[in-house]
Amino acid sequence: MSHVIAFVGLGHMGGPMAANLVKAGHRVLGHDLAEDALAAAAAAGVEPADSAAAAAAGADVVITMLPAGRHVLALYREQGLLAAARPGTLFVDCSTIDVADARTAHAAAAAAGHRALDAPVSGGVMGAEAATLTFMAGGGQGEFAEAEPLLTAMGKRAVHCGSAGAGQAAKICNNMILGISMIAVSEAFVLGESLGLSHQALFDVASTASGQCWALTVNCPVPGPVPGSPANRDYRPGFGAPLMAKDLGLAANALTAGGVDAPLGRRAAEMYAAFAAGEGAELDFSAIVRTLRPRNGTTA
Numbered sequence: 001m002s003h004v005i006a007f008v009g010l011g012h013m014g015g016p017m018a019a020n021l022v023k024a025g026h027r028v029l030g031h032d033l034a035e036d037a038l039a040a041a042a043a044a045g046v047e048p049a050d051s052a053a054a055a056a057a058g059a060d061v062v063i064t065m066l067p068a069g070r071h072v073l074a075l076y077r078e079q080g081l082l083a084a085a086r087p088g089t090l091f092v093d094c095s096t097i098d099v100a101d102a103r104t105a106h107a108a109a110a111a112a113g114h115r116a117l118d119a120p121v122s123g124g125v126m127g128a129e130a131a132t133l134t135f136m137a138g139g140g141q142g143e144f145a146e147a148e149p150l151l152t153a154m155g156k157r158a159v160h161c162g163s164a165g166a167g168q169a170a171k172i173c174n175n176m177i178l179g180i181s182m183i184a185v186s187e188a189f190v191l192g193e194s195l196g197l198s199h200q201a202l203f204d205v206a207s208t209a210s211g212q213c214w215a216l217t218v219n220c221p222v223p224g225p226v227p228g229s230p231a232n233r234d235y236r237p238g239f240g241a242p243l244m245a246k247d248l249g250l251a252a253n254a255l256t257a258g259g260v261d262a263p264l265g266r267r268a269a270e271m272y273a274a275f276a277a278g279e280g281a282e283l284d285f286s287a288i289v290r291t292l293r294p295r296n297g298t299t300a
Protein backbone atom coordinates (compact mmCIF):
# COMPACT_ATOMS: atom_id res chain seq x y z
CA MET A 1 0.00 0.00 0.00
CA SER A 2 1.30 3.41 -0.96
CA HIS A 3 1.35 6.17 1.68
CA VAL A 4 1.75 9.92 1.78
CA ILE A 5 4.56 10.39 4.29
CA ALA A 6 5.76 13.59 5.95
CA PHE A 7 9.49 13.20 6.72
CA VAL A 8 11.02 15.81 9.05
CA GLY A 9 14.79 15.82 9.61
CA LEU A 10 16.60 15.04 6.35
CA GLY A 11 20.17 14.93 7.71
CA HIS A 12 22.81 12.19 7.46
CA MET A 13 20.28 9.51 8.36
CA GLY A 14 16.91 11.02 7.43
CA GLY A 15 17.96 12.08 3.91
CA PRO A 16 18.78 8.59 2.62
CA MET A 17 15.90 7.03 4.61
CA ALA A 18 13.41 9.39 2.94
CA ALA A 19 14.99 8.62 -0.44
CA ASN A 20 14.44 4.90 0.14
CA LEU A 21 10.75 5.53 0.86
CA VAL A 22 10.49 7.35 -2.48
CA LYS A 23 12.20 4.38 -4.17
CA ALA A 24 9.62 2.07 -2.55
CA GLY A 25 6.85 4.01 -4.30
CA HIS A 26 5.61 6.33 -1.54
CA ARG A 27 4.94 10.04 -1.88
CA VAL A 28 7.25 11.80 0.59
CA LEU A 29 6.76 15.42 1.71
CA GLY A 30 10.00 16.49 3.37
CA HIS A 31 11.16 19.29 5.61
CA ASP A 32 14.47 20.28 7.19
CA LEU A 33 15.69 23.56 8.65
CA ALA A 34 18.91 23.19 6.63
CA GLU A 35 18.56 24.27 2.98
CA ASP A 36 21.26 21.88 1.75
CA ALA A 37 19.61 18.88 3.41
CA LEU A 38 16.28 19.80 1.83
CA ALA A 39 17.88 20.28 -1.60
CA ALA A 40 19.67 16.90 -1.43
CA ALA A 41 16.41 15.16 -0.50
CA ALA A 42 14.56 16.96 -3.31
CA ALA A 43 17.14 15.64 -5.77
CA ALA A 44 16.21 12.14 -4.58
CA GLY A 45 12.50 12.68 -5.24
CA VAL A 46 11.29 14.08 -1.88
CA GLU A 47 8.79 16.95 -2.32
CA PRO A 48 10.04 19.92 -0.26
CA ALA A 49 7.50 21.46 2.13
CA ASP A 50 7.73 25.02 3.52
CA SER A 51 7.33 23.83 7.09
CA ALA A 52 7.08 20.59 9.06
CA ALA A 53 3.43 21.39 9.80
CA ALA A 54 2.66 21.87 6.10
CA ALA A 55 4.18 18.46 5.34
CA ALA A 56 2.21 16.81 8.17
CA ALA A 57 -1.09 18.36 7.09
CA GLY A 58 -1.09 16.37 3.86
CA ALA A 59 0.21 13.04 5.16
CA ASP A 60 -1.13 9.85 6.75
CA VAL A 61 2.23 8.96 8.37
CA VAL A 62 4.71 11.43 9.92
CA ILE A 63 8.31 10.27 10.38
CA THR A 64 10.86 12.31 12.36
CA MET A 65 14.66 11.82 12.36
CA LEU A 66 15.99 14.59 14.60
CA PRO A 67 19.04 15.14 16.82
CA ALA A 68 17.47 14.78 20.30
CA GLY A 69 14.30 14.53 22.38
CA ARG A 70 13.96 18.26 22.84
CA HIS A 71 13.72 18.72 19.06
CA VAL A 72 11.05 16.03 18.76
CA LEU A 73 8.94 17.39 21.62
CA ALA A 74 9.25 21.02 20.47
CA LEU A 75 8.23 20.04 16.96
CA TYR A 76 5.30 17.89 18.14
CA ARG A 77 3.96 20.53 20.54
CA GLU A 78 5.20 24.15 20.28
CA GLN A 79 5.88 24.00 16.53
CA GLY A 80 2.43 22.57 15.87
CA LEU A 81 3.15 19.24 14.16
CA LEU A 82 0.52 17.31 16.12
CA ALA A 83 -2.04 20.08 15.70
CA ALA A 84 -1.48 20.26 11.93
CA ALA A 85 -1.98 16.54 11.24
CA ARG A 86 -5.30 14.89 10.41
CA PRO A 87 -6.83 12.98 13.37
CA GLY A 88 -5.50 9.42 13.67
CA THR A 89 -2.21 10.11 11.87
CA LEU A 90 0.59 7.66 12.71
CA PHE A 91 3.66 9.43 14.17
CA VAL A 92 6.88 7.39 13.91
CA ASP A 93 9.93 8.87 15.62
CA CYS A 94 13.16 7.24 14.43
CA SER A 95 15.49 9.63 16.32
CA THR A 96 17.51 8.28 19.26
CA ILE A 97 16.07 10.07 22.32
CA ASP A 98 15.57 9.64 26.06
CA VAL A 99 13.13 6.87 27.00
CA ALA A 100 11.25 9.42 29.14
CA ASP A 101 11.01 11.87 26.22
CA ALA A 102 9.76 9.06 23.96
CA ARG A 103 6.99 8.27 26.44
CA THR A 104 6.10 11.98 26.63
CA ALA A 105 5.95 12.09 22.82
CA HIS A 106 3.61 9.06 22.76
CA ALA A 107 1.33 10.69 25.35
CA ALA A 108 1.27 14.02 23.48
CA ALA A 109 0.39 12.26 20.23
CA ALA A 110 -2.41 10.31 21.92
CA ALA A 111 -3.77 13.48 23.60
CA ALA A 112 -3.94 15.11 20.15
CA GLY A 113 -5.93 12.16 18.77
CA HIS A 114 -3.01 10.47 16.96
CA ARG A 115 -1.13 7.17 17.16
CA ALA A 116 2.61 6.82 17.81
CA LEU A 117 5.59 4.51 17.55
CA ASP A 118 9.18 5.06 18.72
CA ALA A 119 11.45 3.34 16.21
CA PRO A 120 15.15 4.20 16.65
CA VAL A 121 17.67 2.56 14.37
CA SER A 122 20.98 0.79 14.37
CA GLY A 123 23.20 0.57 11.30
CA GLY A 124 24.53 4.11 10.77
CA VAL A 125 24.67 6.22 7.63
CA MET A 126 25.78 3.29 5.47
CA GLY A 127 22.77 1.30 6.68
CA ALA A 128 20.49 4.26 5.96
CA GLU A 129 21.85 4.54 2.41
CA ALA A 130 21.74 0.81 1.68
CA ALA A 131 18.34 0.31 3.42
CA THR A 132 19.88 -2.24 5.79
CA LEU A 133 18.98 -0.55 9.10
CA THR A 134 17.55 -2.44 12.05
CA PHE A 135 14.56 -0.73 13.69
CA MET A 136 13.62 -1.24 17.35
CA ALA A 137 10.00 -0.26 17.88
CA GLY A 138 7.88 0.64 20.90
CA GLY A 139 4.11 1.13 20.79
CA GLY A 140 0.92 -0.80 20.07
CA GLN A 141 0.79 -3.94 17.92
CA GLY A 142 -1.54 -2.21 15.43
CA GLU A 143 0.80 0.76 15.05
CA PHE A 144 3.77 -1.55 14.57
CA ALA A 145 1.95 -3.65 11.96
CA GLU A 146 1.04 -0.50 10.03
CA ALA A 147 4.56 0.94 10.16
CA GLU A 148 6.44 -2.31 9.50
CA PRO A 149 6.28 -2.18 5.66
CA LEU A 150 7.66 1.38 5.79
CA LEU A 151 10.40 0.43 8.24
CA THR A 152 11.46 -2.54 6.14
CA ALA A 153 11.56 -0.29 3.05
CA MET A 154 14.25 1.68 4.94
CA GLY A 155 15.93 -1.28 6.63
CA LYS A 156 16.36 -5.04 6.68
CA ARG A 157 14.61 -5.75 9.97
CA ALA A 158 12.09 -4.25 12.40
CA VAL A 159 11.67 -5.70 15.89
CA HIS A 160 8.62 -4.87 18.01
CA CYS A 161 10.15 -4.52 21.48
CA GLY A 162 7.06 -3.65 23.53
CA SER A 163 4.96 -0.63 24.52
CA ALA A 164 5.78 3.11 24.38
CA GLY A 165 9.51 3.76 24.81
CA ALA A 166 10.55 0.09 24.43
CA GLY A 167 12.36 0.78 21.15
CA GLN A 168 14.49 3.48 22.79
CA ALA A 169 15.07 1.18 25.78
CA ALA A 170 16.36 -1.60 23.50
CA LYS A 171 18.61 0.86 21.66
CA ILE A 172 20.35 2.21 24.77
CA CYS A 173 20.68 -1.24 26.39
CA ASN A 174 22.32 -2.58 23.21
CA ASN A 175 24.63 0.39 22.89
CA MET A 176 25.59 0.20 26.57
CA ILE A 177 26.78 -3.37 25.88
CA LEU A 178 28.68 -2.09 22.84
CA GLY A 179 30.32 0.85 24.64
CA ILE A 180 31.45 -1.28 27.56
CA SER A 181 32.64 -4.13 25.34
CA MET A 182 34.67 -1.79 23.12
CA ILE A 183 36.49 -0.50 26.20
CA ALA A 184 36.97 -4.08 27.46
CA VAL A 185 38.44 -5.24 24.11
CA SER A 186 40.66 -2.15 23.97
CA GLU A 187 41.95 -2.70 27.51
CA ALA A 188 42.75 -6.32 26.65
CA PHE A 189 44.80 -5.27 23.59
CA VAL A 190 46.67 -2.67 25.68
CA LEU A 191 47.37 -5.26 28.39
CA GLY A 192 48.54 -7.67 25.66
CA GLU A 193 50.88 -4.99 24.25
CA SER A 194 52.45 -4.53 27.69
CA LEU A 195 52.97 -8.30 27.93
CA GLY A 196 54.56 -8.56 24.48
CA LEU A 197 51.54 -10.33 22.95
CA SER A 198 50.90 -9.53 19.27
CA HIS A 199 47.53 -8.10 18.22
CA GLN A 200 47.08 -10.98 15.80
CA ALA A 201 47.77 -13.65 18.43
CA LEU A 202 45.28 -12.14 20.87
CA PHE A 203 42.73 -11.76 18.08
CA ASP A 204 43.17 -15.36 16.88
CA VAL A 205 42.53 -16.66 20.40
CA ALA A 206 39.81 -14.29 21.65
CA SER A 207 37.81 -14.26 18.40
CA THR A 208 37.24 -17.99 18.71
CA ALA A 209 37.14 -18.14 22.50
CA SER A 210 34.93 -16.69 25.22
CA GLY A 211 36.14 -13.12 24.63
CA GLN A 212 34.43 -13.09 21.23
CA CYS A 213 32.17 -10.07 20.57
CA TRP A 214 31.25 -7.57 17.81
CA ALA A 215 33.70 -4.96 19.13
CA LEU A 216 36.49 -7.48 18.54
CA THR A 217 35.49 -9.38 15.40
CA VAL A 218 33.88 -6.59 13.32
CA ASN A 219 35.07 -3.24 14.71
CA CYS A 220 38.46 -4.38 16.05
CA PRO A 221 40.09 -1.33 17.72
CA VAL A 222 43.64 -2.09 16.56
CA PRO A 223 44.75 -2.19 12.91
CA GLY A 224 45.51 -5.53 11.26
CA PRO A 225 43.33 -8.41 12.36
CA VAL A 226 40.06 -7.12 10.79
CA PRO A 227 41.00 -5.26 7.58
CA GLY A 228 37.61 -3.50 7.28
CA SER A 229 37.60 -2.02 10.78
CA PRO A 230 38.01 1.78 11.20
CA ALA A 231 41.39 1.26 12.97
CA ASN A 232 42.83 0.53 9.50
CA ARG A 233 41.86 3.94 8.14
CA ASP A 234 43.05 6.17 10.98
CA TYR A 235 39.76 5.63 12.84
CA ARG A 236 37.59 7.44 10.32
CA PRO A 237 33.98 6.61 11.36
CA GLY A 238 32.15 4.16 11.27
CA PHE A 239 30.23 4.97 14.35
CA GLY A 240 31.52 8.29 15.65
CA ALA A 241 32.62 8.67 19.27
CA PRO A 242 30.17 11.59 19.80
CA LEU A 243 27.24 9.33 18.84
CA MET A 244 28.43 6.69 21.29
CA ALA A 245 28.81 9.40 23.95
CA LYS A 246 25.25 10.56 23.24
CA ASP A 247 23.77 7.06 23.51
CA LEU A 248 25.68 6.26 26.71
CA GLY A 249 24.49 9.60 28.14
CA LEU A 250 20.90 8.50 27.44
CA ALA A 251 21.66 5.16 29.09
CA ALA A 252 23.11 6.97 32.13
CA ASN A 253 19.94 9.10 32.39
CA ALA A 254 17.83 5.96 32.34
CA LEU A 255 20.09 4.27 34.93
CA THR A 256 19.60 7.21 37.28
CA ALA A 257 15.84 7.40 36.64
CA GLY A 258 15.50 3.66 37.32
CA GLY A 259 17.81 3.57 40.35
CA VAL A 260 20.11 1.06 38.60
CA ASP A 261 23.79 1.04 39.62
CA ALA A 262 25.55 -0.31 36.47
CA PRO A 263 29.01 1.00 37.39
CA LEU A 264 30.57 -0.07 34.08
CA GLY A 265 27.84 1.58 32.02
CA ARG A 266 28.27 4.83 33.96
CA ARG A 267 32.06 4.72 33.67
CA ALA A 268 31.81 4.04 29.92
CA ALA A 269 29.50 7.08 29.61
CA GLU A 270 32.08 9.27 31.41
CA MET A 271 34.96 7.95 29.31
CA TYR A 272 33.16 8.47 26.00
CA ALA A 273 31.91 11.94 27.00
CA ALA A 274 35.50 13.03 27.74
CA PHE A 275 36.85 11.37 24.57
CA ALA A 276 34.14 12.83 22.29
CA ALA A 277 34.71 16.32 23.72
CA GLY A 278 38.42 16.12 22.87
CA GLU A 279 40.52 14.06 20.49
CA GLY A 280 37.66 11.70 19.63
CA ALA A 281 35.37 14.41 18.23
CA GLU A 282 35.89 13.28 14.62
CA LEU A 283 36.93 9.67 15.22
CA ASP A 284 35.31 6.25 15.31
CA PHE A 285 34.39 5.13 18.83
CA SER A 286 36.99 2.34 18.65
CA ALA A 287 39.73 5.00 18.81
CA ILE A 288 39.11 5.09 22.58
CA VAL A 289 41.94 2.51 22.64
CA ARG A 290 44.38 5.41 22.16
CA THR A 291 43.41 6.89 25.52
CA LEU A 292 44.03 3.63 27.35
CA ARG A 293 47.73 3.18 26.61
CA PRO A 294 50.28 4.24 29.17
CA ARG A 295 51.56 7.70 28.21
CA ASN A 296 55.12 6.43 27.70
CA GLY A 297 53.95 3.06 26.38
CA THR A 298 53.83 1.25 23.06
CA THR A 299 51.62 2.24 20.14
CA ALA A 300 49.71 0.13 17.66
Ligand code: NAD
Residues within 6 Å of the ligand: 008, 009, 010, 011, 012, 013, 014, 031, 032, 033, 034, 037, 052, 065, 066, 067, 068, 071, 075, 094, 095, 096, 097, 121, 122, 123, 124, 125, 239, 243, 246
Ligand atom coordinates in the same frame (compact mmCIF):
# COMPACT_ATOMS: atom_id res chain seq x y z
P1 NAD B 1 21.89 15.12 11.53
O1 NAD B 1 22.30 16.23 12.43
O2 NAD B 1 22.68 14.82 10.30
O3 NAD B 1 20.37 15.36 11.05
C1 NAD B 1 19.37 15.95 11.84
C2 NAD B 1 18.60 16.90 10.94
O4 NAD B 1 17.48 17.44 11.66
C3 NAD B 1 19.45 18.13 10.51
O5 NAD B 1 19.50 18.17 9.09
C4 NAD B 1 18.69 19.32 11.10
O6 NAD B 1 18.74 20.46 10.27
C5 NAD B 1 17.29 18.77 11.22
N1 NAD B 1 16.43 19.45 12.18
C6 NAD B 1 16.67 19.75 13.47
N2 NAD B 1 15.59 20.35 14.02
C7 NAD B 1 14.65 20.44 13.05
C8 NAD B 1 13.34 20.97 12.99
N3 NAD B 1 12.74 21.52 14.06
N4 NAD B 1 12.67 20.89 11.82
C9 NAD B 1 13.23 20.34 10.74
N5 NAD B 1 14.48 19.81 10.73
C10 NAD B 1 15.17 19.85 11.87
O7 NAD B 1 21.78 13.83 12.47
P2 NAD B 1 21.76 12.29 12.00
O8 NAD B 1 23.15 11.74 11.99
O9 NAD B 1 20.92 12.16 10.78
O10 NAD B 1 21.01 11.64 13.25
C11 NAD B 1 19.61 11.74 13.42
C12 NAD B 1 19.20 10.85 14.58
O11 NAD B 1 19.57 9.49 14.29
C13 NAD B 1 19.87 11.20 15.92
O12 NAD B 1 18.91 11.07 16.94
C14 NAD B 1 20.98 10.17 16.03
O13 NAD B 1 21.32 9.90 17.38
C15 NAD B 1 20.33 8.97 15.36
N6 NAD B 1 21.29 7.99 14.82
C16 NAD B 1 22.35 8.42 14.06
C17 NAD B 1 23.24 7.48 13.54
C18 NAD B 1 24.39 7.91 12.68
O14 NAD B 1 25.28 7.07 12.41
N7 NAD B 1 24.46 9.17 12.23
C19 NAD B 1 23.04 6.10 13.81
C20 NAD B 1 21.95 5.70 14.55
C21 NAD B 1 21.07 6.65 15.06
